[in-house]
Every structure is written in structure tokens, then in C-alpha cells.
Amino acid sequence: MILNLDPKFAPFQNQEEIKFQSFTFSGGEPHIKIAPDFDPNRKVTITHRLNSFNDLGLLCVTVDALRRMDVKIIELFIPYFPAARQDRVMIPGEPLSVKVYADIINAMQLNKVYVFDAHSEVTPALLNNSTVIPNYTFIKEVINRIGSDVKLISPDGGALKKIYKVSEFLGGVEVVECSKSRDVKTGKLSGFKVYNDDLEGMDCLIVDDICDGGGTFVGLAEELKKKNAGKLYLAVSHGIFNKGFEVLNCFDGIFTTNSFKDFEGENAQVIGLNTLV
Numbered sequence: 001m002i003l004n005l006d007p008k009f010a011p012f013q014n015q016e017e018i019k020f021q022s023f024t025f026s027g028g029e030p031h032i033k034i035a036p037d038f039d040p041n042r043k044v045t046i047t048h049r050l051n052s053f054n055d056l057g058l059l060c061v062t063v064d065a066l067r068r069m070d071v072k073i074i075e076l077f078i079p080y081f082p083a084a085r086q087d088r089v090m091i092p093g094e095p096l097s098v099k100v101y102a103d104i105i106n107a108m109q110l111n112k113v114y115v116f117d118a119h120s121e122v123t124p125a126l127l128n129n130s131t132v133i134p135n136y137t138f139i140k141e142v143i144n145r146i147g148s149d150v151k152l153i154s155p156d157g158g159a160l161k162k163i164y165k166v167s168e169f170l171g172g173v174e175v176v177e178c179s180k181s182r183d184v185k186t187g188k189l190s191g192f193k194v195y196n197d198d199l200e201g202m203d204c205l206i207v208d209d210i211c212d213g214g215g216t217f218v219g220l221a222e223e224l225k226k227k228n229a230g231k232l233y234l235a236v237s238h239g240i241f242n243k244g245f246e247v248l249n250c251f252d253g254i255f256t257t258n259s260f261k262d263f264e265g266e267n268a269q270v271i272g273l274n275t276l277v
């Protein structure tokens with residue numbers, strides 16, 4: 001059975017849903033009342049976007065409520081794992097935030113935790129009983145929508161670890177490797193390298209897990225254009241787009257999922273996770 005804490009998200013279709021009411025107390029604490037009209041011997045899968053500590057709080061009290069209802073098997077689907085990019089301490093004094101979230105989730109002793117397109121291998125390494133759902137079907141759908149041949153572009157080392165598996169899933173679509181460098185002191189992007197001499201007229205699909213401000217992709221797009229690339233497309237599993245879509249107007253198409261938020265009337269094609277998982 002499914003317990004969709006964010007009903008607008010609802011990735012698992014055609015499954016029996018557990019009814020509940022959730023609200024926030026006047027003191028700010030999340031609360032839930034789960035309708036007890038289901039068999040607690042059945043497995044329950046919770047789905048929830050954990051974009052704030054309030055979301056995490058609602059998840060914690062939900063798991064507690066289910067345990068008190070004697071539910072034995074509880075699984076969780078997290079579409080966008082919070083703080084997954086804070087997977088190393090760059091400067092002393094900073095937290096290892098991804099571990100903070102993983103420790104809280106591990107404390108719930110869930111039977112399974114599914115994560116969609118984790119940023120790096122650190123997330124599943126820290127989480128107990130976890131399975132990463134890859135972006136393969138998302139990218140397949142993106143290519144279907146583009147409707148013509150593209151090369152897959154991996155922007156950096158992190159993306160490179162995943163891109164050949166995507167290519168294999170798609171039957172061997174050609175990969176163009178790239179790297180990005182950062183200023184060691186400021187951490188700011190300082191340059192890109194595209195390891196193909198000429199992309200004359202070739203349409204390119206940049207594939208990555210997250211678009212935040214978009215600087216990575218705008219910088220890379222400029223390099224690809226210098227190599228005479230044709231149309232440029234961007235596909236990111238998790239669309240944050242904190243600087244909006246105007247900054248990304250060098251792209252002929254932008255694709256994402258609803259793992260992080262819903263997009264209404266914005267300049268991206270959203271492929272709902274409900275069609276992918």
C-alpha cells in the first residue's frame with residue numbers, strides 16, 4: 001500500500017492508497033492522523049519529498065504512527081535526497097550534511113529506502129537498506145521526446161560515473177566526456193574541457209542529476225558551441241533552477257522530473273516520476 005505524504009507528487013500509480021490527514025500544529029510541529037482501515041500486515045511504502053526539516057519531521061511522525069498501528073514492513077521512496085551534494089567536508093567547520101539526513105532516516109529502521117538518481121555513491125553508502133533508482137528511463141523518455149539522434153554529454157567527473165550505464169541502457173548512444181574545474185580557494189567554476197575535437201552540427205544532450213543555478217550548464221554549452229555543436233538539450237533528474245529559465249536560454253530544450261518540485265507554466269518539459277517508476 002502507498003502512503004503519499006505529498007498527494008501532488010504520487011509517483012506510484014494504481015496502488016491502494018492509505019488515507020490520512022496531515023496538518024501543522026500552531027507551534028509549528030507536523031502532525032498526521034492515519035485512517036486505521038487497512039491491514040497492518042501489508043507492506044506500506046511512504047513517498048515524500050524531503051525538501052525541508054518540516055518534511056522530515058512529518059516523515060518521522062508518520063513512521064512512528066505506522067509502527068504504533070503495528071505495521072511491520074515500511075519502505076520509503078525519496079525522489080531527491082536532501083543535501084546529497086554536501087557529501088564531503090571541503091572546509092573545516094562545515095557539516096557533512098548528507099550524513100545528518102542519512103542518520104535520521106537510518107534511525108527509523110525502515111525495511112527499504114529507495115532514492116531516485118542519488119548525487120553520488122556517498123548517499124547509498126550511508127543509508128541502510130537502500131536502492132538507487134537510476135535515471136535511465138527518464139533519459140530514454142527525453143530522447144523519445146527530442147525525436148532525433150543526440151550525443152550524451154557528461155559535464156563532469158560525477159556525471160561520468162553514471163553516463164556509460166545510461167548509454168548502455170539506450171543501446172550504445174555515443175558519449176562525449178567533459179570536465180569542469182573550480183577555483184581551489186573560492187570553489188567557483190573556472191572552466192570546462194570537452195574531450196572531442198569537433199562536434200560539427202551534432203545535437204547534444206547534457207545529462208546530469210541536478211540543475212541548481214545552471215552555471216555548470218551555461219558554461220558547458222558555450223564550450224560545446226565553440227566545438228560547432230548543433231542543438232543543445234539539457235536533462236536533469238532534479239530541477240531546482242534557482243535562477244529561473246532565462247539564464248538557460250542557450251538550450252533548445254530543457255527536461256526534468258517532479259522529484260524536487262512541481263513546475264507550472266515554466267519553460268521546462270517535466271516528465272513526472274509517476275510515469276517512470
Ligand SMILES: O=P(O)(O)OC[C@H]1O[C@H](OP(=O)(O)OP(=O)(O)O)[C@H](O)[C@@H]1O
Nearest residue numbers: 085158208209210211212213214215216
Ligand atoms: O546548476 P549548477 O549550480 O551549476 O549546479 C549543478 C551541478 O552541481 C552538482 O554538481 P557539483 O558541482 O556539486 O558536483 P561535485 O559533487 O562533483 O562537486 C550537479 O551534479 C551539477 O553538476
